[in-house]
Each structure stands twice: as C-alpha cells, then as structure tokens.
Amino acid sequence: MVSNFKIFIVEDDPFYRNVLNYHLSLNPETTISCFETGQECLDNLHLKPDAITLDYSLPDISGEVVLNRILAFDNQIPVIIVSGQDDISTAINLLKKGAYDYVIKDDDTKNRIWSIINNIIEKNALKKEVQDLKEQVKSQFDIKTNIISSSKAMHRVITMINKSLNSNITVSITGETGSGKEVVAKSIHYNSNRSKRPFIPVNIAAIPSELIETELFGHEKGAFTGAMARRIGKFEEAKDGTLFLDEIGEMNLGMQAKLLRVLQERELTRVGGNEIIKLKCRVISSTHKNLREEVTAGRFREDLYYRLIGLPILVPPLRERDSDVILLAKHFAFEYAKDNNIKIKISPEAQNKLLHYHWPGNIRELKAVVELACVMTDTEEVNPEHIILNSHNTLESILTSELTMEEYKIAIIGHYLKKYDKDILTVAKKLEIGKSTIYRMLQNNLI
C-alpha cells in the first residue's frame, strides 16, 4: 500500500474546500494541503503532490492555465478538474490537454473524487510494483550473479556477452543441450539497453512446422480457416526488445527462406495481410547443432546462416568447464535448501564423483542430479551414494575420470571379472591377456 499519498486541493470557496478536505481526509493514507488560489498551488508544486483537485474557476488564474503549468512542471501528476459548469466542450478541451478527470460540483462529487483518488492510489501501487519487478528481473540476470563460473572457457563467453551489449548486432549462440544458451540470451537482453523492453523466446523445435509462420509473423482475420481474429506474431510482440529463436537448426528450408527475407528487409507482413510492419527487435538465435555442417549437408540455407551468425558465442559443455561443476552444484544445492528451508552441503567425496562424470545433459542434468541427491539424503550432507547418474557409460564418460593406464587396466579387468562371475580363464581369453596378469593383480589385492 502507498502511504502518505499527497493531495492538493485548490478551491477558492472555503465551504467546498473544507467539505473536500474533510471527506478525503477520511482515507488514512492521504495527506492533504489546501490552497485558495492557483498561484499558491503552483508555488508549492515542489512538495510533489501525488494528485491535485483543481477548481476550474479560480479568482487569480484560470483553471486551464493552472493545469498547463502543473503539467509543464510534471506531466505525471494526475489533475482532477472540479467545476460548477457542466459545459461539455470545456470538459473535453481540458481532458485533451491532459487533465486526469473532470468532475462537476454536485451532491455526488465527493464520492466521485474519492473513487478517482482510490484509482490513482491503486494505479500508483501497480506502477511501482511493475517497476520493482522489472528491477528484480534485471538483477536476476545480472551477468555476475546469473552466470556462475570461474573457468577460462566461460570467461571467453562472458567477454563475448559484454561485447554484444552495446550494439544491436545479431547474436548466434551454439552449445550442447542444457549448456545454458537461453541463460546467455537472457543475460544479453537484460543487460543491454533493451532490458525494459520485452524478451520473447520462441522454441522452433516445439512448434509444428506448419504453424511457425503465423507464430512468428502473425496473421490477419480470415487468412485461413480458423483464423477468427487478427493475431500478432512474435516478431511484433517483441517490439523493440529481443526475439530469441531457440533451436533455429530445426527450421525447415521453406520457412528459412521466409525468415531470411524478413531479416534482410527488416520488415514483414502478417499472413494474409498487406500491411508492412517494420522490424525493430534484435534477433538472437541458438542451436545445439553445428550449423556449418548443416549448411554443408544442405539442410540449412547458407545465406540465412550468414545473416544469423552475427556475433557467434559458443557456450562450452559442462565437462570442459573444469571446477565449474562444483560451483554450480553448490549453487543448486543452496537454491534447493533455500526453497525448502533446510541446510545442505556436498561432501568432498560426492564432489569428486560429480567431477568425474562427463555430463552429457550439461547443466540441466547437473541441476536434476543435485536436486535428486538433496532429496535422497537423510542428513544435511550429500554423499556419493546419493548421487545417481543416469547416463550410460560411454567411452567418453570413462575417459573423463582421467586415471593412469594401470588404474584403467585394473578397472577394466575388475569389470570383466564381475561380469563373468570371476572366471579368470574366460576373462583372460576375452581381453586377450595372460591369465597370470589377472592372478598377479588378485595376489596384490589390486582387484
């Protein structure tokens, strides 16, 4: 709630002034100042009133002039004109000049002013809330807090993000699934000068190919069966903000041609329409595919590729981000603990287990694994047994553990012994090694 809502009452008739003052003072949120003349009111504008009720016929300056001067001082102050005249043309004229409302003095005036003031209070509260939320969103996407990293690989990404902030260059983000492409796109948007404008993400892969055109460009009423009303597309919705085309590599060739034309001409027409709409938004695209390869394979238009590439940002996969895994895991555990009002930490052994995994699902997978581990543990500590890694052990995953040759040997023989029920002869045959090697390892308690 807004407390201390300042109202100026400008009224030359002391009787009416007192009535208004008395009535509006009943609202505990308001503070009221009364003025007899227009000049007195103008002299006190520095006190920053939140609303002014202004009598139209004042002894010194006419209401219209006072209104103009108030609005010249600050055009955000709502001015309610209170007048004894029910002259429509005067009312229209004043409303056009920027008066907030026009009220005629009669028995119901006080109630109307009361509800107008309440509307203004409510509107101000909403405005403030929107402002606060915008700030909050912006701070959420502050590069320093939003991108958690200490690795060199990510440092390069952050440098590129910073370079993209002050220009309108098209940005293309590539990276494996779950590596944080959308986070990068949002960081660019919310830290650029477009931050107060809309950020519109469109996942190309999630929209049926026949609907992409109307989704992006909108359509006119009657453009096709079922087009009951005009609909604006994502390009228009983004206005002068940012349009984020996620998974651009999934777009079919026909649509690519249409997109290319729009990006080249910087204008579009809605499906079934003639009106030309100028493009004002910045375009950021992303894909997990290697677009260069897609171009070579003939699945992606070369001209569109060059149009979209702009400033390329390659988001590295999590396995190439060194100790970021731990930083991120701690962050996700902290977030989980905060949401659920508990305390949780990850034991060094568990951290080790996280480090020696190849994370094919990248950060998305890490987040899921950490959250699951937080659920699985019964204490305040996450141990290795709580960390459940779902991915299949590919060759790559084995190699990420970075063991010595001897250790790999032991691991492999151990695995085979388990599989073939400790049948040393079969294992030796399968691995094409001497059975004595296995015996020696067993003797030395290595397996």
Next chain:
Amino acid sequence: MKTYNITKLSEICMGDEVFISQMIQTFVTQINKDLPIIQSAIDIKNWDTVHKITHKIKPSIDMLDIASAKPLIKEIVEKTRNLSTINTEELTKTFYILKESLQETIREMTIDYCP
C-alpha cells in the same frame, strides 16, 4: 420550519457536530463577506465579478439546501454567463430577493450555531 437543511452535510461527516458547526460558521462568514461585494459589482455593472462570486457560492447553497435561494442563485449565475442578454433591472431585483433570503438563513444559523 428552517430555511436550510443540514442532511447532506451531515451525511458527509457522518453526523460530526463539530464539523457541521464549523462549516455553518464558514458559510456565514463567507456570505457576509460576499454579499456586499456582489452588491457593489451589480451597482457598477461588473457582471464578470457577479458571475464568478455567485458561481463560487452556489455549491454551498446547494449543499445546505437553502430552498428559497437555490433557484435565485442559479438564475443569477446563468444570466451573468452570457453578457449580451443581461437585464440589469431584473437582475438587481433577483439579487435583492436572494440577499433577503440568505440574510434570513444567516440569522437562523447564527441563532442555531453561534449563540
């Protein structure tokens, strides 16, 4: 039977006697100040001032429901708005009746609220 009625005023302040008394006193002071001004403005045919002041006091007369004065003040406000159609003699007469009526009300108010 009084010439004025405080029902509307009482509604606004939910029967706050102190406020009603203050408002009546304000009204008395204001009318006592404004009536001579209007009179002298009529004498010198300064219709603009007559219009402004009668226009100013009209809402308070409406609010205090002074039945005899209501149509008269309305007539003066409306007639002085358009300067070309003013009939001095008629207006002077109307104001005279208005003045008498308001003075009667003020006498009553003074007895009721300012003993």
